[in-house]
Amino acid sequence: MRALLRAWALTVSLGAAPALAQTLLRIEERDLDGASHAVGPGVAIVDISSTLNIGVDRAALLERIRASAPGTSSQELIQDLLQLQSFLNEGAEAGLKPLEDALSEWAREGGTPAANAKLQGAYRQWGKSSLQVMEYAHRSLSGGDPRRARLRESLNVALERNAGASIEQLYATITQVGTQEAWRLRGELDEVLRQEGVSVQMGVWVTTRGEGSRPIHLPNFDTYAPQGRVDIERFKILLTEEQKAQLRQADQLARDIQSRRFSGALxxxxxxxxxxxxxxxxxxxxxxxxxxxxxxxxxxxxxxxxxxxxxxxxxxxxxxxxxxxxxxxxxxxxxxxxxxxxxxxxxxxxxxxxxxxxxxxxxxxxxxxxxxxxxxxxxxxxxxxxxxxxxxxxxxxxxxxxxxxxxxxxxxxxxxGAQSTHTAALELGAQVLRLALEDLPERTTLDLADAGRRAEGDTVVLKFALRRGERPAQELEVRQLQMQRVLVHLETVVGLIFAQQPRDMGGSSTSRFQVAPAYSVLFKGASRTSGFWNNVLTPGIGANLSALDFDKDGTPELGAAVTLALFRDFVQVGYGYNVFRDRGYLFFGVGLPLPVLGFSAGSSRALSAGSLP
The missing domain is CATH 1.20.120.230 (Alpha-catenin/vinculin-like)
Structure with a gap:
């Protein structure tokens, strides 16, 4: 009996008929730690180095095609197919598991009245979909529908051939015949849609800060050349050449502030x-x-x-x-x-x-x-x-x-904390394939490391569109996936700190803070659900190293501290230790480059913190 149930379940694999509002694209993210995450609709957040498994809900797609062109030859055919599919899947999804559970309980309890009643109820639920298929086929008697008449004839032949079989076998026979008819309808529909010139396209772009949007290759959906693979290191503490330059500029800025040759303006x-x-x-x-x-x-x-x-x-x-x-x-x-x-x-x-x-x-x-x-x-x-x-x-x-x-x-x-990307101007290029429904892949995989150069806050945009002949593409679904460094990682940040120096080593009643260049190595991780966390709060905790000069003799003194960074590292606070002078200190600091403000420092070297990141 259980073997029969499993065999029946395997025959029903067409997908349930959806409501119109259901998403077409089913996206699963697999991160570098091996964990899987379902990606919801709207502006979702994924790790910048994850792999995306993208599937298309064919039943939902058929519903969208049917709704997009009333009065076409395919409309009634799609409606028949989706209705038959829904009956078949209702039995597979809602009836099979309760029946298996009821059988196990009946065998375990030795046929008690309660187990018998539960088993009878499970049989009725399981058979409901088969009865719906029978009713669906029976409507051909009054409506004259040739497709339903064909199903009714196939059911009559199959049931006559299995006369005297158990009720379970009869239910399974009905489902098997219904599934075969659904596949026939699907083949007919593919041909009708081909005659109507119906095809679908899916394109992918990466919207990169300062560079706009660029199309990227999606296997089996376009002919774009693959982007160069760019792996983003999770645990890197070496300063880049750009950060080294920022550190030198921070040193000059600290000197300018100390000498009061500083003014802030846009x-x-x-x-x-x-x-x-x-x-x-x-x-x-x-x-x-x-x-x-x-x-x-x-x-x-x-x-x-x-x-x-x-x-x-x-x-x-x-x-x-x-x-x-x-x-x-x-x-x-x-x-x-x-x-x-x-x-x-x-x-x-x-x-x-x-x-x-x-x-x-x-x-x-x-x-x-x-x-x-x-x-x-x-x-x-x-x-x-x-x-x-x-x-x-x-x-x-x-x-x-x-x-x-x-x-x-x-x-x-x-x-x-803005997350939305302007997608209206993104157009599907000539390299994006126009696929007939029978050629539409069940799934494809997008490894974000193959998307080329990218940064936190960049957005992956997926567009799924319907075409009829040479008419303009009709967008069926647009998904935006904001890339963040979700997994725990290290970031190195250059900045300035304002260290509270001891009164007996240069501190005075007018200024107890010394400005010094510094950099921090921070442990960070983004959220998959909170734009405020990722775009505004952006917390990090780690170590801060600075070049202090408490005794003002011109010789740098190493300061080592524990620090908390917030607001895109713009604000940092912590407690440190001057290794050379054996003194502790409190400090607050700012990260560089500054996101909006530019600075001028008299006749000193220009600071590039005012330029756009």
Whole structure:
């Protein structure tokens, strides 16, 4: 009997029919420690070095296809298949385990009344799905459905062949026939969908700070060349060349602070870099404006048919260009406020407006491109130049502008814990395969170490889309996975400390703190659920080493301390010991580079902490 149950369960492997809101992609993360984690919908958090196992819920996909095109030939066929699947899976998922448990209890207790009653109830539950299959097939008598009539005939033949068998064997026979019919329906559906030109695509991007979004290879779904493998060391304490330079700059800054040659303001280098980010967009706006003006001066019939779309694009371009020019001028000018908080708030508002205008421009470009391509045979040389320039500008807006928005987001929304990535402008490239449903892989694997260079806070974006012929892709699901260094690891941080020096060694009533360059080696780990922990709090605990000079003789003195770091290592506190002078000290410190503020130090060397990370 149990062998029969197991055999029956193995035949039912089509997947349950889902509600429309169910996610299409099932993602499982496997980290370097060997642990597995289910990745939920929304903006999820994964370890930066994990491997992602990605599966597609085919039943949920069929439901989305059915809902996307009412009245097509495939709609009724999908509905029949999903209904039959749901009956079959209901028995496998809800009825099999209780029946096995009831059989074990009945055998263990020797057929007591309670065990008998439980076994009878389990049989009824198990047989429910078989009765539903019978009822489904019986409806062909009144509705004239040839597919259900075929199922009814197959059931009659199978049941006649098994006449006199036990009730368990009859239930299993019904399920087996129903499963065979479901596979036949699936084959018919594949053919109908192929005739309707239905295909699916899945693309993956990594959104990297300061670089925008770049597509990466997803096995079996595209022809992109694999990225170079980049393994991120978990336990590394050596200073990088960049950190060594920061340490030298910290030493100079400490000297400047001690000598009072220090002033804090928003660095002009940072403002200039922000302004320069818009240069490629500005050049595109100018070039496209010229091509549109030339095209609109035409009088041929093709130009007249496209005039409305071209004029709407011209108006959108003027508005967008004026906004970007204003934004560039704003960041070249000195800030209107000395408050970092006010500056961050204003920049967040600029980000939202830039994202909205960018999406509007890309949408308008797409409208005109579609119209131009439809009239391609009648375009003169001016129209062809416009088509070429418009294609290039749309690409610029979806890559260069995406880089601008991501760079600004990474700098100015870090302290607010922003996690969402602008995904509307990401387009599935020609290298992303269009797969018929029968060619759709059950699963694929993405090793994040193969995604190339990446950093904490970067985002993996997965887009799953439906296509019908040459129509634009219809997005069915977009998933965002923010990469963090979730597993316990070591980080080395350069900074400045303000050490409380003893009164008998230079301390005075006006200043009891000495500024010194330092670096910390911190144990850290991120959260899979809390953006506040990962983007704002970011705690770490470890050792701090500093170059003190309590007696002010110009000879560095080693300070060793235990420290707690918070807020992206911007704030550090701890207690240390001056090894050379045999004195303890309390300290607080700041990490470098600073995330927003730039510094100038009189005539001393410029500090790069004001530049964008």
């Amino acid at each position: 660095g002009p280098e940072a403002r200039e870099r922000l302004a320069q980010l818009f240069s490629s967009t500005r050049a595109c706006v100018i070039a496209l404006r010229e091509q549109l003006d030339a095209f609109l001066r035409g009088t041929d019939p093709t130009t007249q048919r496209l005039r409305a779309a071209a004029e709407a694009t011209r108006a959108q371009l003027e508005s967008y260009g004026a906004f970007m020019d204003g934004l560039a001028a704003k960041y070249r000018a000195p800030p209107s406020t000395s408050s970092s908080a006010d500056f961050l708030i204003g920049t967040n508002e600029d980000l939202d407006e830039a994202a909205r205008r960018t999406r509007q421009s890309v949408e308008q470009f797409s409208v005109l491109l579609t119209a131009l391509n439809a009239q391609a045979a009648g375009l003169d040389e001016g129209g062809k130049r416009l088509l070429k320039q418009l294609t290039e500008c749309r690409q610029t807006f979806t890559t260069d502008v995406g880089a601008v928005l991501q760079t600004l987001t990474s700098v100015f929304q870090t302290l607010a």
